[in-house]
Amino acid sequence: MTIRVIAIDDHHLILKALTDLLKGYPDIELVATSNQGSQLLKLVRDNKPDVAIVDLGMTADTFDPISTVKTLHEQHPNVKVLILTGYDDGLWVRELVKAGASGYMLKSDDFSLSIPQAIRALYMGGKFFSPAVADKIVDNDLDKLTPRELSVLNLLSQGLSTDTIAKNLGVSEKRVRNVLVIICDKLAVDRVEGVSPRVAAINKGRELGLIPKE
Incomplete structure (x- = not known):
């Protein structure tokens, strides 16, 4: 049986690399791609994939990866989420796993080997983590941001107003402040x-690797 895959990434070269790579695996079919994180849930509904490959740094999109992955997991529990990103911060790893991601890969990994292995592992009900992030799943640091705080910081870094963030998250503007x-x-x-x-919070978040750099 062919494993159906979708991919979300705002870098055209990454999507092309995934497309070219997966053409060589008859048991894996990349059925749809998008460069907009906001299209993830729609792509899942329209294409019914087994695995969704998701990037974190959607610089031109109002995309909150943690809440979106959580919603996807709640609405489509059979779809396995594989995070593919350049960010190896432990907070992102832990919160996305809590939200429902089954795998977390770094773009610095060897695509030709890791991507097919990861897709097959997730399809079979397993997990797949890059060696560089595998030891970051356990959180021993109590002084960390909550998922909501991380989401707000991520949306702030995308240039959204507090009013827009409040509407996106379903809370008051005062709560966002x-x-x-x-x-x-x-x-x-x-x-x-x-x-x-x-601005100071965004700069600090980028310095700590909590949100994508410009």
Whole structure:
């Protein structure tokens, strides 16, 4: 039986590399791709894949990977999610696994070997993690951002207003502002004259590898 796969990534070269690679595996079919994270749930509904390959850094899209993966897992529990990204921060790994991801691969891995192995492992009900992130699944650090705080920081970094973020997350704008204060406190964001808390939090988040760099 052929394993049906979809892929979401905002880099055309990554999608092309996946397309070219998977053509060589008769048991795996890449049935649909998109460069917009917001299309993930629609692609799943329309194409009924077995495995969804998902990138994190959708720079031109209002995409919250944690909440989207959680929603996908709740609505389509049989679809296995494989994260493919350049970010190896332990917080992302842990929260995405909690949200329902079954695999987490780095783009620095050897595609030609790892991607087919990962797809087959997930299809068979297993897990697949890059060696560089496998030891980061267990969280021993209590001073970390919650999934909601990480989502807010990620959306802030995409240039969204607090009002838009509030609507996306289904909370009040005041709640988003309060979360920003908490983020600044947890990340020990330095107060710099002339730099807003929002910008300072984004810069700190990028410095720590919690959100994609520009």
